Amino acid sequence: MSPFPVLIGGEWRPARDVRGSFHALDPATGAEIPGDYPVSGRGDVEEALGAGNAAALEMAGLPPECAAEFLEDYARGIENRTQEIAAMANRETGLVLDPRLLSVELPRTVLQLRQAAACARERSWCRATIDTKADIRSKLGPLGGPVAVFGPNNFPLAYNSVAGTDFAAAIAAGNPVIAKAHPLHPGTTRLLAEIGHDALLKSCLPRSAVQLLYHLGPDDGFALVSHPLIGATSFTGSRPGGLALKAAADKAGKPIYVETSSVNPVFLLPGALRGRTAALAAELFGSCTLGAGQFCTQPGLIVLRDDDSGRAFFDSLASLFHASGPGQLLGKTVRDGMEAAIEAMTAAGAELAAGGHRIDGPGFRFENTLLRVSGDRFLDNPEPLQQEAFGAISLCVRADSEEQILAVAGALEGNLTGSIYTGMDGFDDGLYARLEPILRTKVGRLLNDKVPTGVTVTPAMVHGGPYPATGHPGFTSVGYPAAMVRFAALHGYDHVRPERLPAELQDKNPTGAMWRMIDGEWTRRDV
Amino acid sequence: MSPFPVLIGGEWRPARDVRGSFHALDPATGAEIPGDYPVSGRGDVEEALGAGNAAALEMAGLPPECAAEFLEDYARGIENRTQEIAAMANRETGLVLDPRLLSVELPRTVLQLRQAAACARERSWCRATIDTKADIRSKLGPLGGPVAVFGPNNFPLAYNSVAGTDFAAAIAAGNPVIAKAHPLHPGTTRLLAEIGHDALLKSCLPRSAVQLLYHLGPDDGFALVSHPLIGATSFTGSRPGGLALKAAADKAGKPIYVETSSVNPVFLLPGALRGRTAALAAELFGSCTLGAGQFCTQPGLIVLRDDDSGRAFFDSLASLFHASGPGQLLGKTVRDGMEAAIEAMTAAGAELAAGGHRIDGPGFRFENTLLRVSGDRFLDNPEPLQQEAFGAISLCVRADSEEQILAVAGALEGNLTGSIYTGMDGFDDGLYARLEPILRTKVGRLLNDKVPTGVTVTPAMVHGGPYPATGHPGFTSVGYPAAMVRFAALHGYDHVRPERLPAELQDKNPTGAMWRMIDGEWTRRDV
Secondary structure: OOOOOEEEOOEEEOOOOOOEEEOOEOOOOOOEOOOOEEEEOHHHHHHHHHHHHHHHHHHHOOOHHHHHHHHHHHHHHHHOOHHHHHHHHHHHHOOOHHHHHHHHHHHHHHHHHHHHHHHHHHOHHHOOEEEOOOOEEEEEEOOOOOEEEEOOOOOOOOOOOOOOHHHHHHHHOOOOEEEEOOOOOHHHHHHHHHHHHHHHHHOOOOOOOEEEEOOEOHHHHHHHHOOOOOOEEEEEOOHHHHHHHHHHHHHOOOOEEEEOOOOOOEEEOHHHHOOOHHHHHHHHHHHHHHHHHOOOOOOOEEEEEOOHHHHHHHHHHHHHHHHOOOEEOOOHHHHHHHHHHHHHHHHOOOEEEEOOOEEOOOOOEEOOEEEEEEHHHHHHOHHHHOOOOOOOEEEEEEEOOHHHHHHHHHOOOOEEEEEEEOOOOOOOHHHHHHHHHHHHOOEEEEEEOOOOOOOOOOOOOOOOOOOOOEOOOOOOOOOOOHHHHHHOEEEEEEOOOHHHOOHHHOOOOOOOOOOEEEOOEEEOOOO | OOOOOEEEOOEEEOOOOOOEEEOOEOOOOOOEOOOOEEEEOHHHHHHHHHHHHHHHHHHOOOOHHHHHHHHHHHHHHHHOOHHHHHHHHHHHHOOOHHHHHHHHHHHHHHHHHHHHHHHHHHOHHHOOEEEOOOOEEEEEEOOOOOEEEEOOOOOOOOOOOOOOHHHHHHHHOOOOEEEEOOOOOHHHHHHHHHHHHHHHHHOOOOOOOEEEEOOEOHHHHHHHHOOOOOOEEEEEOOHHHHHHHHHHHHHOOOOEEEEOOOOOOEEEOHHHHOOOHHHHHHHHHHHHHHHHHOOOOOOOEEEEEOOHHHHHHHHHHHHHHHHOOOEEOOOHHHHHHHHHHHHHHHHOOOEEEEOOOEEOOOOOEEOOEEEEEEHHHHHHOHHHHOOOOOOOEEEEEEEOOHHHHHHHHHOOOOEEEEEEEOOOOOOOHHHHHHHHHHHHOOEEEEEEOOOOOOOOOOOOOOOOOOOOOEOOOOOOOOOOOHHHHHHOEEEEEEOOOHHHOOHHHOOOOOOOOOOEEEOOEEEOOOO
């Protein structure tokens, strides 16, 4: 059987200049799933860039309704084939249908497509700014080149390179997409791309607005993200892979947004634990092991006082880890990564409290794992003890004082989230007031009394954070319109004749409802 | 005489661990200006970072009025010493007092400080976003570390590292600044820093909110911008220097904004020239040679049809260049750079039409220089022909057809600005419609019938652009509040207790006048 075709220049056609082929594995059994997928070579990359660049030029001249209608039609197309998509994703990733692929992730995916479409239609996202006196106007506009989207392994739908949050954001901001599938779920990506391509052909977007490559060797990936014709890149995945792509794009002066690692510290202050150890242990255990811990917001680091309540909480949590069955993993790389992470953490002084071992036999599974370390030990060597261990692995840091809790916070790298649990009686208010300013600058989303897993798609969401969580602390990959601005350039217009201005900057409000900043006031009125 | 002290940790104190010293030259005579300035070593860098980081933590807890009052007091302090500052800047840079330092740049500098202060006070810049249903809120907040500002040679006041646009933006966004003076005007920077420091001591900002180093070796510069304690960096200056700093910061995952080079293409379409060759030649000549061409928006590339009007225009322009006296340069590096640039451009096929030579004798001067090249030649080898030649050097590309004009636009790299001159009679409308989309994605600010020099400080200004003009096309360094968002992190709050939210995100509007996005509406009301 010849490999599946790639989607380039508006056509499904055989990959050219291929470097090899691959197939998906059923992670529950380790068995091959039929279907060969090509590893594209430089020729495919160049052709996709050329077609994508021409599409970018064309899209810049189209009204935003074209992108909005496409995204909405795509969402309907996905809804029409939910069972098929979810079944394929389940087979390729081992993630369960309910409560996950069918009941959570797929609805989120179509919601994202529709929210991005609504923002494109509504146009306020472009932050039109008008100085009537100086006759200078500005707005965000498309990048002038395609956006490369590298999807991760752990969200085959909601972060899929050809249907997920980055895809929707890039299209809604007026850019074509070159999707690079994650090699663990090529079939899911193919199904989505087929639906997307059908929707595209019915839309007024150019035929090359959506392209798909299944896999690339490292050098071809670097060539893609650093090419003169690329607009920008988003990458969600492993730290080494993301940083290598970032280095290539940075050197070429091309924007790249990477989300690569986060341990999502959870601080349990003494007052929070009083009388609530069992309930909080159950809450945290659920968050640590949800989806076998394969979330970017999985709480990998738990910080508490090494006092009676802290030890009681830890024992409760360890019991829950002990009593739980092993998680079904996305694939072999996750399993091997967990093994390596535990080795590195124990070498740095952490002790196993529960789990710690792979499960032999067919498929890829691993015990839910809890480790502990003293605050002293953590502070002696914080770097290896705060490396993301993707999967259900959490490290509990037991601090000997309030000061040491603060010192642990001070030793943290950048993270997507940081949670602080405190008592409701004001007991922890003093410590909170000292801890919050330290943690605030190290995380994108700060939570109180809430686990970090669960990312609501809302304009106020922040799914980003300082390095190494992401490459720039000013952006989010979830939530519209905020996620769209990553894929935009700031376009100034100085003394440009009125009829030549884009509709969003002409005197008349193009929709009557779009928000614009006119002479210092946010308004929906005409100039 | 011992070198001037640096400003670190709130004190003027001798530099430690120094690598050497330097002094300014009077560019009109080449003579030394008395006063030794130190080249700081790693010890000063580390100490400034430590103090700056502590200041960042403290500033994050202060109301924005502290920064606003400081900036306003600083502006008054500068106004009280305008003659002294302008005289020093004149002596160190050779820029004239009027119409420039005293009458234009100094007023712009205090205007910037005041506009940034007003934005800090008004708070809308932080884009508070509130989802009342999900109880998720977000805003832009300070970076958690100091901002390093590297000022350029050509704006000793308005871009000064310790008083200019980036300084004001970073402080107004709630961050301390570590200023790195430009070594061509250390005395001007010292005067400004003294005024700033006095204002700081009277303010409620921490004493280390403003620090100053006069000079750094390359390795110490790289250490500064890539240090774990740095918040972000802005750099305006030469391309090699900027890109080297960018590489260091990028590798460490630290935000850096560089503005390094731009040739600011001006397209003169056939209809624009009909009957207006002399007037347009005078207008463009003024822009090319203003301030001896030492502007980042100097029109270094002029594109026109090689027809009768085009040739007549070119001859007029060449005559003006011929008849003009040599410009006074900022220093030796500019003169030597002009010589090297002309050599590179002629080697690539450009021909000299006017000027081309340094002026011997005391001081640093160079002839205003115009070159020409055919469209064919340009397209054969666009790279060396579009390198920024800092100073009054412009290259005219004479295209043999409309298609070739479009091809030249297509071969351009990223620029700060791009201008299109067209006839008022509609003659050029067809060509404009084809040219504009190509040029739009390659420049930050698009102009019609207007020269690019002259950058108005307004919220709608875009002084940025795609690489290599800057490192990211989504930002501007001029115009508030837009310039401030470069120095901010996106802070999410999820389920955070109401009394623990920052004032901008609490239900009550903290000023009654701040704009916030509440459930999809820009509003000044309370939740």
